[in-house]
Amino acid sequence: MKQGSSMAGERRWIPENLDPARPSPARIYDYALGGGHNLASDRAVFEQLEKIQPNTRQMAWSNRAFMRRAVVFMVDSGIRQFLDLGSGIPTVGNVHEIAGKADPACRVVYVDVEEMAIAHSRLLLDGVPNTAVVEADFARPGDVLDHPETRRLLDFGVPLGLLAVASAHHIPAEVDVYGAFDRYREVVVPGSALAISHMTADFERVQAKQMVETVQAIAHNPACLRTRSEITDLFGDFELAEPGLVPPSKWRPDISHTSGGGEEDGMWAGVGVKVRRP
Structure with missing residues (x-):
């Protein structure tokens, strides 16, 4: 199906009072993945990103594929049970669909602070069992962990x-992102896991800074590009599962990648596991 083709028909997902001229990072990402929950303003920004980085769409797909494997x-x-921090718009291929294929009893709480992403999510997940949408800034863990919907659906035991x-690259440098992740890691029990993918300027093949500056200028969305070492610190004392922190397409790929190093992904990605300490 052609990107955005559903826009001509079903429009139930569009919240009232939405400003169609204001781009949304969540909808830009949706368009990059070939989804139908985006507007002309979002597609215009994406086209600018493609001029800066021609493989922008492949970057988005590599990241989404990493999420599925994680x-x-x-x-x-x-x-x-899952807590999705900075979830954006839960369209096709998101956490509840992936986990639900393995066990329909899986529970998912989606968290986002962007008003438009929340509005879209609530419409899309209306009537979907074992899911909830929490409007909160995940850089403020207390607002997420103490939310009634989080407590209703998730068992931290x-x-x-x-x-x-x-999502973490949308937390600006002046915010204590490490303190936030410390709190999330503290409240979960051994056997829990943390998956992170994060944009970086470490790779010369990706014009990450220019891409971020373009989105910031148009959508007014904050961002912070962090180094591999800085992203590793977000895992704290969680043990990184093999192969460690790598580009998304290199994290346990479904097929063998025989060419390229994954630098074109423009991100670092990994999954850490909380182990029981003596």
């Missing part, structure tokens, strides 16, 4: 999957 890894590890996929 969720499957967690499910295979026995995890049946059993292993939980934390996901921060392409």
Whole structure:
């Protein structure tokens, strides 16, 4: 199906009072993935990004594929509940669909602070069992962890999957991102896991700074590009599962990648596991 083709028909997902001229990072990402929950303003920004970085769409797909593999890894590890931090728009191929294929009883709480992403999410997940949408800034863990919907759906006494996929780079440098992740890691029990993918300027093949500056100028969305070492610190004392922190396409790929080093992904990605300490 052609990107955005559903826009001509079903429009139930569009919230009232939405300003169509204001781009949304969540909808830009949706368009990059070939989704139908985006507007002309979002597609215009994406076209600018493609001029800067021609493989922008492939970058988005590599990141989404990493998320799928990370969720499957967690499910295979026995995890049946998930907290998705900075979830954006939960369109096709998101956490509840991936986990639900393995076990329909899996529970997912989606968290985002962007008003438009929340509005879209609530419409899309209306009537979907074992899911909830929490409007909160995940850089403020108390607002997320103490939210009634989080407490209703998740049990912090059993292993939980934390996901921060392409979201932590939206936390600006002046905010204590490490303190926030410390709190999330503290409240989960051993056997829990944390998946992170994060944009970086470490790779010369990706014009990450120019891409971020373009989105910031148009959508007024903050961002912070962090180094491999800085992203590793977000995992704290969680043990990184093999192959460690790598570009998304190189994290346990479904097929053998025989060419390229994954630098074109423009991100570092990995999954850490909380182990029981003596």
